[in-house]
Amino acid sequence: MGLIMHGSALDPDDARLYIDHVYEHGITQFLHIWNRMKTRHSDEFLWGDEIEYMILSYDDTERRANLSLRQIEVLEALPKVFEDIRTRSPDKAALLPSFHEEFGRYMIEGIPAFPLTDSVSDLLSVESKMRYRRDVVQRVLKPNERLFTLTAFPRLGAPGVFTDPHYEPTGDYSYFLPVEILGPKIQYLAMNDLLVRRRPGKVVINVPIFFDTNTPRPFVDPTIPQGVRESLKNVLKDDHILLDAHAFGGGCCCLQVTSQASDASQGRRLYDAFAPIAPIMLALTAASPVWKGYLTDVDSRWGILTDCSDERTEEERGLKPLSKSKYRIPKSRWAGISSYISDTPDNKREYSDTTMPYNEQVYNRLLSNGVDELLAVHIARMYIREPITIMTDMLHQDDENSAAHFESIHATNWQSVRFKIPPPGSSIGWRVEFRSMEVQLTDFENAAFSVFMILLSRAITALDTNFYIPISKVDLNMVRAQRRSAVTEEKFWFRKSVLSTNAPSSSQDRAPEQEHEEMSVDEIINGKGKTFPGLLGLVYVYLGTLDIEPVEMDKLKVYLDLVKGRANGSLMTVATWMRNFIRSHPAYAHDSVVNEEINYDLIKALDQIERGILRAEDLLPAGYPAATADCRS
Numbered sequence: 111m112g113l114i115m116h117g118s119a120l121d122p123d124d125a126r127l128y129i130d131h132v133y134e135h136g137i138t139q140f141l142h143i144w145n146r147m148k149t150r151h152s153d154e155f156l157w158g159d160e161i162e163y164m165i166l167s168y169d170d171t172e173r174r175a176n177l178s179l180r181q182i183e184v185l186e187a188l189p190k191v192f193e194d195i196r197t198r199s200p201d202k203a204a205l206l207p208s209f210h211e212e213f214g215r216y217m218i219e220g221i222p223a224f225p226l227t228d229s230v231s232d233l234l235s236v237e238s239k240m241r242y243r244r245d246v247v248q249r250v251l252k253p254n255e256r257l258f259t260l261t262a263f264p265r266l267g268a269p270g271v272f273t274d275p276h277y278e279p280t281g282d283y284s285y286f287l288p289v290e291i292l293g294p295k296i297q298y299l300a301m302n303d304l305l306v307r308r309r310p311g312k313v314v315i316n317v318p319i320f321f322d323t324n325t326p327r328p329f330v331d332p333t334i335p336q337g338v339r340e341s342l343k344n345v346l347k348d349d350h351i352l353l354d355a356h357a358f359g360g361g362c363c364c365l366q367v368t369s370q371a372s373d374a375s376q377g378r379r380l381y382d383a384f385a386p387i388a389p390i391m392l393a394l395t396a397a398s399p400v401w402k403g404y405l406t407d408v409d410s411r412w413g414i415l416t417d418c419s420d421e422r423t424e425e426e427r428g429l430k431p432l433s434k435s436k437y438r439i440p441k442s443r444w445a446g447i448s449s450y451i452s453d454t455p456d457n458k459r460e461y462s463d464t465t466m467p468y469n470e471q472v473y474n475r476l477l478s479n480g481v482d483e484l485l486a487v488h489i490a491r492m493y494i495r496e497p498i499t500i501m502t503d504m505l506h507q508d509d510e511n512s513a514a515h516f517e518s519i520h521a522t523n524w525q526s527v528r529f530k531i532p533p534p535g536s537s538i539g540w541r542v543e544f545r546s547m548e549v550q551l552t553d554f555e556n557a558a559f560s561v562f563m564i565l566l567s568r569a570i571t572a573l574d575t576n577f578y579i580p581i582s583k584v585d586l587n588m589v590r591a592q593r594r595s596a597v598t599e600e601k602f603w604f605r606k607s608v609l610s611t612n613a614p615s616s617s618q619d620r621a622p623e624q625e626h627e628e629m630s631v632d633e634i635i636n637g638k639g640k641t642f643p644g645l646l647g648l649v650y651v652y653l654g655t656l657d658i659e660p661v662e663m664d665k666l667k668v669y670l671d672l673v674k675g676r677a678n679g680s681l682m683t684v685a686t687w688m689r690n691f692i693r694s695h696p697a698y699a700h701d702s703v704v705n706e707e708i709n710y711d712l713i714k715a716l717d718q719i720e721r722g723i724l725r726a727e728d729l730l731p732a733g734y735p736a737a738t739a740d741c742r743s
């Protein structure tokens with residue numbers, strides 16, 4: 111079925127010999143693309159979302175909700191459904207989405223049939239397209255299975271049963287997760303091999319416990335086997351739970367949006383503008399408060415992904431003097447961006463204020479081939495990481511017509527924002543992917559956040575905004591964004607004056623330290639005082655320049671009101687809603703434990719909200735689902 115990669119991966123010792131080969135050809139491939147595409151311009155604005163799904167199954171006798179490990183069967187069953195749809199309703203044929211495998215064997219990813227434009231009618235079609243996507247998959251599920259858009263499964267790795275079928279963890283891959291949880295793609299196992307090879311022992315992800323009234327103090331994670339606790343005593347933290355495998359993060363679902371810019375330069379501006387927005391959107395979309403069956407003090411997945419993807423050697427992490435490793439690397443492979451890349455005068459050098467090494471050979475080669483310094487650094491920084499896998503049948507490629515070596519490094523540097531290069535041999539241009547959002551429970555919410563991000567992208571370009579703040583502050587914001595109730599409780603560094611300094615009216619020479627201040631998400635989104643319009647304010651200014659029918663405007667407003675309400679606290683995040691549900695469940699002992707029964711009832715409730723059976727007016731606006739729903743099958 112083409113799900114399993116053809117060819118096999120080189121074993122790690124052989125792969126090591128080919129790293130330089132992958133680097134060299136990757137850069138050759140990039141240079142071919144750059145030289146062909148650097149002057150490409152006037153591409154249409156197009157965009158598309160990616161939604162990651164979990165397949166869950168109910169065991170109603172045991173009152174348990176499980177992860178159903180049926181990724182492969184489900185993906186294999188879909189073509190038949192598509193065939194039927196094409197035969198029976200040819201008008202729908204062009205709308206058929208595509209699905210592909212994802213990290214967890216209970217996960218799939220779906221993308222729309224084709225990218226959309228920024229026309230209001232396209233924006234307003236997204237929700238029904240997302241619903242159609244969900245419904246198509248639901249058709250191949252068993253009666254006791256449901257497709258969910260949950261960021262993290264609350265009892266992944268908890269003692270007892272959490273997968274269907276059940277497998278016992280053996281301790282080889284993880285003390286908490288059976289290796290059977292991984293999808294079959296070679297790359298997923300290879301990521302673990304890379305971690306094992308590059309660092310002693312398993313990854314260590316300490317997640318702070320949420321102290322409820324009966325949570326023991328100090329809290330010691332009772333799920334860690336005794337012998338293991340001994341061996342890890344130097345890295346374990348009191349008052350934290352331990353997660354120990356890449357799958358805890360890789361097994362999370364997110365919502366991503368990719369936008370095509372008119373040219374490389376506009377794409378680079380968008381990339382820079384998105385970077386300071388990424389933490390804000392993480393806080394706004396927070397949806398994952400429960401890990402390994404415990405209520406924690408975080409509301410989102412980001413830091414868990416950062417820690418579980420951290421394949422840096424001890425030398426690279428600065429724990430030992432450099433000898434075998436070449437660089438000290440301050441960031442994990444999954445992290446915020448390391449430098450801004452736009453050549454706008456708004457992008458002052460001092461904003462890229464964090465240190466991050468780069469591969470000098472790659473950098474020099476890019477420079478001597480006409481790539482500018484900012485882009486050269488951006489790329490050379492990714493070339494301090496090893497390829498995760500090298501596939502034997504991919505070793506020798508036609509560098510003029512392939513980007514596979516380039517992407518084997520580029521696409522495995524998992525940043526909050528990605529500047530996507532045009533794939534060779536296609537009509538696709540320069541794109542920017544926004545990657546920090548957590549997937550929401552309903553397609554209404556997923557559509558709302560996608561539409562908001564797309565309108566914001568258009569406003570950024572149309573209004574020539576300037577969101578630059580030092581990257582050290584963006585990094586700080588990312589840490590804050592994950593904390594419990596960050597959206598209402600935390601403050602975030604943000605730029606005070608968001609119109610470009612290239613614009614004649616604004617001051618050129620304000621000192622950088624006066625340029626930004628700490629604001630709440632409410633202020634950042636909904637505005638502050640007379641001079642700071644907020645991101646929604648910018649979106650409305652942009653919408654005001656368009657000619658939009660009042661009915662359409664009303665429909666857009668329903669989406670924008672969700673963002674507004676989540677930001678000002680009048681609506682809860684999914685994380686807060688889940689936390690409150692758990693804390694008021696009769697079986698909850700106020701000890702932070704989310705047992706099977708609570709989890710079952712939580713999942714059922716979320717399911718009912720998604721189906722529109724259960725109202726959750728503190729989560730979704732009054733009137734949902736009728737507000738925008740038009741096509742539930």
Ligand code: ADP
Nearest residue numbers: 156157158159160221224225368369370538539
């Ligand atoms: P990846 O996993 O590499 O981020 P996917 O193929 O899963 O990429 O998703 C890419 C997204 O980009 C999809 O939503 C798709 O509709 C969208 N897309 C495809 N072509 C374009 C384009 N030319 N411009 C913008 N978005 C596009």
Ligand code: MG
Nearest residue numbers: 160219221366
């Ligand atoms: Mg994808």
Ligand code: MG
Nearest residue numbers: 160162212219
């Ligand atoms: Mg994905």
Ligand code: MG
Nearest residue numbers: 213360362363
């Ligand atoms: Mg993922």
Ligand code: MG
Nearest residue numbers: 160366368543
């Ligand atoms: Mg993506």
Ligand code: MG
Nearest residue numbers: 574610612613
């Ligand atoms: Mg300008």
